[in-house]
Every structure is written in C-alpha cells, then in structure tokens.
Amino acid sequence: MTTTTTATATATGGTTAAPLLSVRDLTMTFPGRRARSAPVRAVDGIGFDVAAGETLGLVGESGCGKSTTGRMIVRLLEPTAGSVSYDGRDISHLSQRELKPLRRDLQMVFQDPHSSLNPRQTVARIISDPLMVQGSSASEARGRAAELMDLVGLIPEHIDRYPHEFSGGQAQRIGIARALATGPRLVVADEPVSALDVSVQAQIVNLMERLQRELGLAYLFIAHDLSVVKRVCDRVAVMYLGRIVEIGVKERVYAAPAHPYTRALLSAVPLPDPAAERSRERITLLGDPPSPAAPPPGCTFHPRCPKAQEICRTEAPLLRIAAPGEARQVACHFPEGS
C-alpha cells in the first residue's frame, strides 16, 4: 500500500479496503475511584478508519472520551475491549516489546508543549531520543535532530538550548519535531494548538498542514475547537459521552449537521463577526454534559436534546447512514434532514 494512492481514494468515505488505521468497537472502562463506585466507561464501542495521508478530526467536549481514544490508538492505554488495527494488524493487546517497532510509525503530539518536554534535557536530546531508542547512533541522531528543527521552522543552531528558552509556539514545534523523528505515518495530535496564543495557533496549524503534504502523514486531530478542526480535517467525528454521534466528510457535517448535538455545538461557537453574531440563530442547550460515570439511559444526549421523544429515553440509537448516497453516519432516532 502506498501512501499517495490511498490518500485520495479514501478521503471521502474512509471505506476503501485497507485503511492505515482501523478502529472497531473500541471501549475503555476505568475502575471507579472508590471500591464500591461504579466503573466509568470513558469510551463506549466506537469505530472509524483513518486512511494514509488523511486527517480525521475528533471533536467533543470535556469528558467525551476523545483523548482516551487517542491514547488507546498509540497504545499509551490498553483498551478494555474492541480492536485497533494498524496496517491490517491488531495492535490493541501487543506487549511493550512487540509495540516497539510500531512506535516508529505511530507518534503523538500533546497539548501543553512545555509540560510534555523534559525541562532538564536539551532540544538535541529530546528530538534524538526516539531515534536512539530505535537504534540510531548518537551522532546520527543529532544530525537528524538538526534537520528536523529546520523542517519545523526552528533555528538548528539552537539545538543545545533547553525547553524554557523557547516560547510556547516554538516549544510545540519541538514536540512536533520529536514526533516526526522516526518518520511516522500516523500522528495523533491531542489538542495541539489549544494551549497556544491566538496569534501563534495559525503558525502551528500551517506547519502541520505543510508537514502532512510533504511527508504524507495521516493525522488523528483531537480538539474541542470546531473552527480549527474545520480548517485541518478531511473528515470529522463528533463524540458525546464516549460515543460517536456523527461522522462524515467535513463539508457535509459542517454545512448540514445531522445530529442535534452537532447542530448545537456548531451554533454555540462564537464567530469573530459582530453582525453575524447578532443575526444568527443559536441553539442553546440546557444543562451540562452528563458524567460518564452515570450516563442517561437510551440516547445519552436525550436530557439536553431539543428534539427528544419517548423512544430516545429508552433506546440507544445506532450509528447509521444519514441519507442515501452519503457516507456520513449519524446516531439519532430523528436526524436532521430526514
């Protein structure tokens, strides 16, 4: 499978024969904090594919399970049930030793650039560590680290500096260079720009897009900011309380959201345009997202849903095709436009 051909083939539906990443019925249950408290099902049987060279956005509010999903995919967490297949091989229960060669291909970028970089290591060490773990010599790794700094827009002469000598945006560039060191094919980026100043976010978004074009990377882009996700993604999956409520190509999901939650989420985003803000119709949801420790019965969104009917209180809707001829799927008894 070559990166270039599959990228175009699956950018729309994500259903072509062999996706780079394939997630099925993925579930993560954390034990309750106290002996007698109920276990928390943070992720509840989700599935999606990511094709080579593609970006899938994973959006949702705090506690929806989007970060837990990312962590299971790079196997920082071992799933309770379901499977994560990378390049056709189920990696969900591999041992650390078996995972090691795969770490080359699967990398992660974190939200807070400063807390995810060791303050006592130089940039040279931070970026070359993954290479040395994979068997490069120290001098080889250092040379590659300098190249990577140049690639992500840092000055290679700063290679012996420490993280605190860099601004937030530059530190995130270091985090990206570290993730790219081993030449990965899939990068899971968990809120990569949300800790950055507004004027710096665009730099990092542009950098990630350029790197994707140049290196043929696939991204799983996890974020709560719908505007950023719209910018970077090919497809988008909306999560609510551990489940995917809507997934499809971004043009469709943003222009004609089928799930009432997606609609409300989009209408809640403040637009930087006072005239548009005054004239737009806003759906304000009541209440807060419920706790995953005590999910409501039926459709977990029903207590906040403006369209909820009797069936929504008792029966959980399955993810299914939203409209004929469309690859988009929605989990709602009464989707929009049907």
Add this chain to the structure above:
Amino acid sequence: MADATSLLSVRDLTVTFPTKRGPVRAVDTLSFDVFPGRTLGIVGESGSGKSVTSLAVMGLHTGAEVSGSVTLDGRELVGLPGRELNGLRGRRMAMIFQDPLSSLHPYYTVGEQIAEHHRVHFGSRRAAARARAVEALGEVGIPEPRRRAGEYPHQFSGGMRQRVMIAMALACEPDLLIADEPTTALDVTVQAQILELITRIQQDRGLAVVMITHDLGVVARVAHDVLVMYGGRAAEHAPVDALFASPAHPYTRGLLDSLPRLDDDDDAPLRAIPGSPPSLLEPAPGCAFAPRCPRAAAGSEEERARCAGERPLLGGPDGHPAACHFPAYEGVAP
C-alpha cells in the same frame, strides 16, 4: 466617550512589578471608560496586561506599584485605604474569574458564601442574607436554588459553579462587573449559556461590564466597545462593529486574519502572524508589535526605523484611536 456619563474611568494606568531581573511594566499608561449598560471587551494574548488591568482596577494587585487614576462614579480608587476599598469591592464593583473552583471556599456551602457576602456589605441578618442567597441562585438559573444553596462547591459542575460566582457577584447589586476569561475553562455549549446569562443580567440591570478575553468570538458576541491590548499597552480602541469591519492596527488585522473561521469556505493556508508575543522583561524602545508587523516590514527604511525606535501614541479619529505610526483607517492609505 464623554467622561460625564462613564461609571468607571481609567486614566494613564501603569502597573509595575519589581522582579529579580528589574521592574516589569505589565500595564503601561492605559486609559479607558466603562459606561452603564455597556460591555467593554478587553482582548489580548498572554502577557498583554489585560488581567493585570482588571486586578489593578479592583485593587487586588499584590506587590505591584500602581500609578495613574481609576475613578468609580467620580471617586478615586488608586491610593484608597484598604478599609474603604473593601466597602466598594463586592458592593459597587464585583469580579468573576476563569476558574470558579479556586475562587470558592471548599468547606462552606455556596449558600453560606453568598450570604456572608451580603451580611458583610449590608449588615443583614442571617435569615435575610440566606434568603437573598437563594434568590440570587435562582436569578442565575440554578434549578432548585433552595436545595442547591446547602451544597458545597465540589457538588456543582463547572458551568453551575460559574453561575454560583455570578450569583455571588450580583448578590449585592453592583454597578460594575469585571469578568476575567469567565468562560475559558468551560465547554462551548456551557460557554454559550454563561454568555447569554451575563448579557441578560446586564440588560435587566443596566450593569457596566468589562469582559476580559483572548477570544475574538466572545468579544463579537457580547461587547459594545473593544480595547485591544498588546505588550501592556492599548493597541486599538473602537466600537465593536468598527473594530471587526475595519481594524486600524496591523496587530488587530493580523489577529482577525489568522483565525480559522466556521463561516469561511476558503482552504488556503491561514495568514499567521510570525513570531511570538513580546517579553515584558525586555520591552522594545519603539512599537511592541514592530518585530512581527507586516506594515513595518513593508515600509521604507525610514518608516522601519520609526516603528522600531519610536513608541506610537494612541491617536487617530475620535472613537477609534490606534497606537500605530501607520494605521489603516478607512479611505486612508496605510
């Protein structure tokens, strides 16, 4: 902006913190007015001085040196003794913060905390203060306020806690509310609820509101006037429509251009502002934005030298001043 009707009037406010590496001027000769029934949005990135400004107005700037003037209804607050300031804080002017959990006491019920506030300022009796607390919780949309008043902060969700903070801030019916990133820690659907609540309360009571935020979308939704801050100084000050329609300062223009937007279908790369926000430890002699400014970079050698060496003062048309040597006003070549 006639002084006569303004509730809060800030003139040449300067806040300096002594540090091991020398004094840091976090806010530099800042002036603005806040009017009853109107919201002033103060926008800036980290280190812009927006939060320090609000703390200085409230007299909560520990360890900093404050100069200039802050008047509330004509009364000077800078240099006012702590006892007198205590009488105004919470009573005439109230503040809410980004993280409500760290602003609430974990050992007292929320009802007790709101009631105490009322007793201190009005000397009301326990039962009356308690009743007022329940009423305040109801006013901010907390269901079953009587029962919820007896609960502790950890029993509330993030959005409900912020409602508690707003109830506490409003319990003594202040004239001025300062909200420092009140929705930044909240989910977007909850943010929409809180912004709606603040707007409704403002309209009902004719409250003057200062909304401090990094989010231009929040400003567009709630503010009437906007002050853009950069490196501790005012960069631009304008009514909200003018600011978004025709930003005069290259920094404001750059911020607006660099935002990914839900309502644009253009997939071209974002127009990012190069570089990072400035360090206050080593302030530039000229315009703080000059090292990142496309207008300065495109200028002649003489112009570049001016941006780098001479500090621009806030100037330009009445009602829409900008601190830039080459502001982009409508109909005027920048």
